[in-house]
Amino acid sequence: MADQDPIFQIQRVYLKEASLEQPNSPAILLEQEQPSVDIQLGVEASPAADGIYEVCVTATVQTKIKDKTVFLVEAKQAGIFEIRHLPDDQMGPIMGIACPQIVYPYLRGNVADLIQRAGFPPVHLAEINFQAMYEQQQAQAAGAVAQ
Numbered sequence: 001m002a003d004q005d006p007i008f009q010i011q012r013v014y015l016k017e018a019s020l021e022q023p024n025s026p027a028i029l030l031e032q033e034q035p036s037v038d039i040q041l042g043v044e045a046s047p048a049a050d051g052i053y054e055v056c057v058t059a060t061v062q063t064k065i066k067d068k069t070v071f072l073v074e075a076k077q078a079g080i081f082e083i084r085h086l087p088d089d090q091m092g093p094i095m096g097i098a099c100p101q102i103v104y105p106y107l108r109g110n111v112a113d114l115i116q117r118a119g120f121p122p123v124h125l126a127e128i129n130f131q132a133m134y135e136q137q138q139a140q141a142a143g144a145v146a147q
Contacts, residue, residue, distance in 0.1 A: 004085050007051075008094065011080040013106050016056060018075045020118050024068045029119075035063040035070045037123060043130070045095035051084040055099035057107050061115070061123055073114055073123075077107035096134035104128060 022028075040060040048054045056078040063070040081099055083091070112122035 006086050007082055007084040008086070008098070009082040010102060011052065011082055013077070013079045013103055015106070015110050016076040016078040018110065018114060019073070020114055021072045022070070022118065023072075024070065028065060028068055028070050031065050031070075033065050035065045038062045038064075039123075039125065041125075041128065043096060043100045043133070045099065048080060051082055053081050053083055053095065053099075055079050055081060055095055055103060057100050057103045059107055059111055059125060061111060061125075063120075063123075071115070071118060071120060073111055073118075075107060075111050075114065077103050077110060079103040092138075093131075093134065096137070097130045100128075100130045104130070 038061070042058045043055070044058070045053055045055045056076050058074070058076045061071075061073045063072075079099055079102055083094060086094065108125045112124055116122040
């Protein structure tokens, strides 16, 4: 029975994609007004091989003054996880809660670093309750099916 024990291992965490744009520089940098900040987050999971899954957490941070973009950062932090011998009903929470909780701190650091290296004060992404986010997505999916 030992070869059927549940396995959950982190294989690798890596920055899959990152971009920074300052389309209105240098003029926008001379503005004295405080920019508005919009942050969007997403989670995606996909199989990479038998028992191996890639989980990505994406962040889009856009700052604007009036209708002009100060900067736009898009970053995707990924992790490769070995997950075997888990019941199907546990796979969703593992992919939607446990894996993103492991990957997200790396994304937060990379986004703050990228913004700071671009010459701006760092934007620190808030802590995320991935369990609440997952449960909300499940409820929305169930509501969509019911309609």
